[in-house]
Amino acid sequence: MGRNQETHAEGGVRMTEQAQHDWFSPVGDSVLAAMRRRGVKADSLSQALQGGRDELRAILAGQTDIGDRTATILARILGGTAAFWTTRQKNFEEALGRSIDALNEKESEVWLGTIPIPTRRRLTKSNRKEELQRRLRYYGVSSLSGWQRRYVLDRTATRFRSSNSFTSDEGSLSLWLRSGELEAAMVDTKSWDAKRLSELLPEIRALSRFSNPSVFVPKLQSLLAKAGVAFVFVRAPNGCRASGASRMVAADKAMLLVSFRHRSDDQFWFTVFHEIGHLVLHGAEPFVDLDGGDADDRFEREANAFAEELVVPKKMQPELTGLPNRKKEIVSFARRVGVSPGLILGQMQFKGLAPFSRSSRLQRTWTWNDIEAAFES
Structure with missing residues (x-):
């Protein structure tokens, strides 16, 4: 489980010295900032836009330009004038052009060969510049170093400075994180409040008793939103081993991102509890948790212990240790x-008290249709 130690300039949370001097800023950042400043919810703005939520998501992802019609709507709801928003778009396009021109050949090859975006196209000599633009737009950064600061887990690595090379796994992880950020931007929440999140833990853990994601997912989203946490799901792309992530996506908003990597209730709920542990115990630090990650990391041990105690309170853990591996006793204890x-x-298996078995009827497994339907409702 890896620890991601720096936040990004565009999110407005905690900036490194280098990030503070980044001049590149996507239009979607200004839209989000204006929404927060004026208290405009994503649903309200979506209803005003001709393309609804899809258009707002595309604006935030840099996948559509702000034309006159949209500029007029933004001016009416978010402030400024229509001319401000169209000029903002024009200035961004000019900055984007400068960013592309500043990329050296090695950087361009990394962007095009390693760092993915949601919709893939065949790369040709004639569309290379367009494909570079699409990537910088989507990730909201002006350079490969900006992308590294924002998404690459290994902050101590020197290979970026020496070779400008990254692995495809890092590229797929960055796509997952960025997709999660964009989903989180569409979720309306209260202001981030760690104390409130702690108070809601009994209600949150009780949701694990529901078997249908379409029942517990909306309830979980609602509870977490009360504490300023956007709970979102993005299916992990090929090469991404992430099960969960937590990070601040704004000064007053946290994100809890899950991939439902194993699609089982024990894995899912432990991941949720683990990420909540990071948010409660470790403040605004970003974390990404991977299969086979660093179990020796202090922060991961603390989040694991937090999750374990949410599953089984400390005073009842000795009873778990002596629990027979039989369905009747397990069901009774869980109740x-x-x-x-x-x-x-799942806890018994992790502690070596029960064998791992995919045939167990005690652990619920969901289909991707079950999961996706729950987040669409």
């Missing part, structure tokens, strides 16, 4: 603890 039997069995 007394107040979580799903699958979570109890």
Whole structure:
């Protein structure tokens, strides 16, 4: 489980000295800033736009330009004038052009060969510049170093400065994180409040008893939103081993991103509890948790212990250690603890008290259709 130690300039959270001097700023950043300043919710702005939520998402992702019609709507709802928004778009396009011109050949090859975007196209000599533009637009950065600061996990690595090379796994992870950020921008929440999140933990853990994602996902989203946390799902792209991530996406808004990587209730809920642990215990630090990650990291041990105690309170953990590996006893214990039997069995498996078995009926497994339908409702 890897720790991501720096936030990005565009999110307005905690900037490194280098990030403070970045001059490149996508139009979507100004839209988000104006929405926060005026207290405009994503749903309200979406309803005013001709293309609804899809258009707002595309604006934030840099996948559509702000024309006269949209500029007029933004001016009416977010402030400024229509001319301000069209000029903002023009200035961004000029800055984007300068960014492309400043890329050296090695950087261009990394962008085009390693760092993906959602919609892939065949790369040709004639569309190379357009494809570079699409990537810088989507990630909202002006250079490869900006992308590295924002998305690459290994902050101590020197290979970027020496070779400008990254692995495809890092590229797929950055795509997952960026997609999560854009989904989080569409979720309306209260202001981030760690104390409130802690107060909501009993209600959150009780949701693990529901078997249908279409039932517990909206409830979980609503509870987390009360504490300023946008709960979002993005299916992990090929090469991405991430199960969950937590980070501040604005000064007053956190993101809890899940991939449902294993699609089982024990894995899902432990990931949720683990990421909540990071948010409660470790403040605004960004974290990305990967399969087979660094179990020796202090922050990961603390988040794991937090999640374990959410599943089974400390005073009942000795009883878990002596629990027979039989369905009746596991179900009875889970009922007394107040979580799903699958979570109890998952803890027993992790502690070596029960064998790993995909055939266990105590652990619920969902289809991708089940999961996607829950987030569309």
